[in-house]
Amino acid sequence: MPEGILCNRTPINTKEQLDAVLADKGGKQYYQEMEQLEVDVEKLQKSLQDTCKSRIRTWLEMCAHCGLCADSCFFYLANKKDPQQVPSYKILTTLGKIVEKNGNVDTAHMIYCMDTAWGKCTCCNRCGSFCPYGIDMGVMFSYLRGLCFSQGFVPWEMKIGSGMHRIFRAQMDVTPEDWVETCEWMAEEQQDEWPGLEIPVDKEGADIMYTVNAREPKHYPEDIAEAAILFHLAGENWTVPSLGWEQTSLTMFAGDWEGCKLQVQSVYEAIERLKPKRVVGTECGHAHRGTVIEGPYWVGREDGRPPAPYIHYVEWLAEALRTGKIKIDPAKKLKIPVTIQDSCNYIRNHGLKDITREIMSYIVEPGYFIEMYPNKEYNFCCGGGGGLNGIGRYRQWRNVGMKVKRDQIIATGAKLVIAPCHNCWDAIRDLEEVYELGIKWSFLKPLIIKMAIIPEHLKPQEEEEEEE
């Protein structure tokens, strides 16, 4: 059973392995090795026997080949209705064939499966809402990713992402020390403007424990500062854990179910250790999906819920605005055409559609908020979900796929797209770079900070001294 040095069936568990794969820029050697990577048919058969049960088998068998899923897929639409992009076709020729042949497939087929599961599907689950039988091809593609991962047929960046989680319990190489230091640094930086602002680490029994996306400490620390400012402004009793602070799950995108469990466990352990009343996650879609919606099942929680109420940032923000914990200055409401990007992971897949609209009603001047069409549960993926944003091998495919979102945004005439999701935010930024629409894009946090009324007691004291 030949396996490559970099491309193999073993997940990355050590820093050495990780460095070796990282050193192979763009995965050149990695993908060359993949061409020679043999399929472990026995292992695949065992996986099918253990995990492919009646739901998926019935879906594959019962599919009526009616093609009603075609128009639901943004890849199909963006690729000029290429029949090879029909969701049913994509799943039947990949997972369908593996199941039909009971795992007796070759390397070429597994590479085709990989290219389809990551390059032609973002697991946005939209097709599932258009199938008369309720066949959710996004769920099946996610399952297929798991099979591919266990056989070593996984995009280079996903292999790395999974390794990061396994080693650092974060999607990037951010150690607990890095994280805590970043928090301290951000709290310090804000002292002039926000005296008394704190980012309390490991405080037990707080009202809120806050979890983030590792990109924030790594590349966008200001996001953490913004979260701190808004909690400070709202007078929340909050904390961040020193361990278990990372909410995202590239392991989920990679199909690394064992890694998913390890990652989520670290967050749940923090919840159990610090016993917050509830947990708030950052403006990220897949982090919410991974840790709040799917996570409880990975760790085997029979109630299907995290150990404490765990809400998305938009839920906390809507509540803070509704209850007046944060007040918006009416003069500063947005007076430019604004639209909102519905993140598949917490709108279609967690029903939070009304929450984001409620926020819009507080922060956008009446008449300036424009809905995309279709929207809410039926929104299209931004084009970069499911890990696709980060995979170099499929960059061109992604850029074509983004045309659907581009056209949706153009149709609204909006100048600002609010994207309370890291993946959507990235995709829209790249969309602007590729297609130059002349739009701006933003998370909610920076917008709210600009609009919020700041109570006197939270303002810096110097002004008073100057006046004296």
Added chain:
Amino acid sequence: MYNFITGPLLWITFIIFFVGLTVRVVLYIRGLDWRLDRVAYRKYPTLGLKGALSSIFHWLVPFGSHGWRAKPLYTIIFFIFHIGLVVTPLFLVGHAVILKERWGINWPTIPMLLADALTIAVMVTAVFIAIRRIGLPEVRIITTAYDYFLLLLTVLPFFSGFMAAHQFGDYVFWNYTHILSGMALLIAIPFTKLFHVVGYFLSRAQIGMDFGIKRAYKAKGGFAW
């Protein structure tokens, strides 16, 4: 011959049909796994039931779902086809007469004219479905010979029944064809994707529970199918 076909053979057919379907339903439900499917089926019976019913209902009604509304022409054809398939054999005078003669059961019937109209509608919509399979690239690419075979198998009892009922051609031939093809259809249901006669309800209930319990419990009124 006739007695054998409409006697023991018919009984065997019904047994295979009902037992086959029952076994499949049981296997399906037993194969559901809360951990693998990531749906806490047992934990939230109310949310699950609501989700399942809403999911089934919205798709059972013409234009009841976003999906049906997105394809109005297909929806009309699809529902005519299925209504004809279910209503005609169940309430046909010719079938009710047999029930009356053999067991004295008074079975409700529909007028012959309506039965004829529905039978013709089944055949016409079946042709349309076949043309759609050939004509639309997104349907053609996933269509297999097996799909046409099942379509033929489904329509044959209607076509032959129509020929027999109106005594077009050789009555004996068409009547035997009708009875045998009807039996073949019933036997095929548990073993082919025609299993969807019950599989539809199971599959829609499952995805409905998924959304009701997990993926849409935060949405007012559940997932807006």
